[in-house]
Amino acid sequence: MRIVVIGASGHIGTFLVPRLVRAGHEVVTVSRGQRRSYVDDPAWQQVRHVVADRDDDTFPDLVAGLGADAVVDLICFTPESASALVGRLRGETGHLLHCGSIWRCGPSVKVPVTEDTGTPPVGEYGIAKDAIARLLKEETAAGGLVTTSLHPGHIVGPGWHPIGPLGNLDPGVWRTLSAGEPLDVPGIGAELMHHVHADDVAQAFQAAVDHRDAAAGEDFSVVAPSALTVRGYARMAASWFGQEADLRPVTWEEFRRGTDAEAAGASWEHLMRSHYFSIDKARTLIGYAPAYEPEDAVLESVRWLIDHGQLEVANPLKA
Template identity: 75%
Template sequence: MRIVVIGGSGHIGTFLVPRLVRAGHDVVNISRGQRSRYVDDPAWAQVRHVAADREGEDRDGTFADRVVGLRPDVVVDLICFTLESATALVERLRGETGHLVHCGSIWRFGPSLKIPITEENGAPPIGEYGIGKAAIAKMLQEESRRGGLVTTSLHPGHIVGPGWHPVGPLGNLDPTVWRKLSNGEPLEIPGIGAEFMHHVHADDVAQAFEAAVARREAAAGEDFNVVAPSALNVRGFAQIAASWFGQTAELRTVTWEAFRRTTETEAAQASWEHLVRNHYFSIDKAHALLGYAPQHEPEDAVLESVRWLVEHGQLDVAGPLKI
């Protein structure tokens, strides 16, 4: 099949595009062309690249026409963030292609009320980003169930892998947490440290997208959680991360008010956004319908990311990794 991947040079696409090529598909990658892939793969030599500014072309009403003009059998959309953009693409693809596979987010669900969170029992979303992702997923499902375009939405957790900073034990991207843990310094954590975050390796997300393409009938009109087999809470994440450097984490619980006083505003808000949701998801549906079988536990995926950053001089730590 000819598969058009929108945003194929990013985290997921770095692993997904080579997977699709090796599966025998004709792959076209649409991206702005401003970023190199995180991991090299010889399969990229067989990929056609189309440079496009989606945001600008969405404003002009031309982006969906560009996609249709490539005559895809399948469209994989990895970079859609507004209902308006998703709707415009669906309306133009209807009757023109066989399957749209959309990348959502676990943030389409709000703070957990029951865990693990399934595709059916998630709480209503909070925040502009989560509300937007939930609206897109609902629109796509309704489109397919009334006989329109066949769609599937996949909802990854906090994506990690080589080449970029992971969401750390405090629920933000502040790299100082790794220096403190690697040096055995005290780490202040807001609350009691029992809040969950659900990570996933980028290649496991790519596996799920490949499976959705291959199992179109099973995936049609469905939505799926795409996360690691387990989740980490704050204190467990911190203890595991410290052990990579031969340390034991010294954790000091503080109130959110105290945490905000000693943390940069952006980092403190990111911590709140991640931890207030307290997310731990079930992948039973993806396993049953798609055969999804993630290969990375969350700590292994984060370790791969941290190791890459240390080896490339992009992370300040107090000593070498011991594993």
């Protein structure tokens, strides 16, 4: 098939494009052309690249004009943008696959969360992702364009910083844990985070392409087989450096006073949701089989960052 991947140079596209090429598909990528993929792969030499800006009014026409059998949209963030593309591809493209987010669901009430049991989303980003998923499902149910939405957890992999044990991107957390120094943890550290390796997300998109009929009109949570608690994550991370985590429970008010405002805000956004999702639907309908447990995916990312001089730690990795 001819497959168009929009936003192919990001986390998921880095792994998805080579997968599709190796599977024998003709791949066309569409991006602003401002960065390379995170991981080099010779498969990229067989890819046709088209430079375009999604904010351009002609963008839907450009994508439709590429004559794709399937379009994988990795960078759609508003219902208006989704609607414009759906309207233009209707009747011309066989399958539109959208990258959503587990943040389409609000704070967990019962875990694991399934595609049907999530609470209403909170925050602009989650509300928009939920609206897009509903728009796509309704489009297919009404007999229009065949669509599928896949909703990754906290994507991790080589080349970028993972969401850390406190639910933020503060690199100082890794230095603290690697040194065995005290780490302030808001609450008791029982909140959950659900990571997923970028290649496992890519695998899910490839599976949805390959199982178009089973994926038609469906939405899938795409996460690792298990989730991590704050304290469990921190203890695993410290052990990678031969340390035992010294976790100090504090109130959220104390945590905010002692933490950079941006990092504290990110911690709250992640931990108050306390997400843990089921992958049973994706396993059953499209054969999703994640290769990475969350701690293995994070460790790979941390090792890459250290090896490339992008993360300062107090002791070398022993894991």
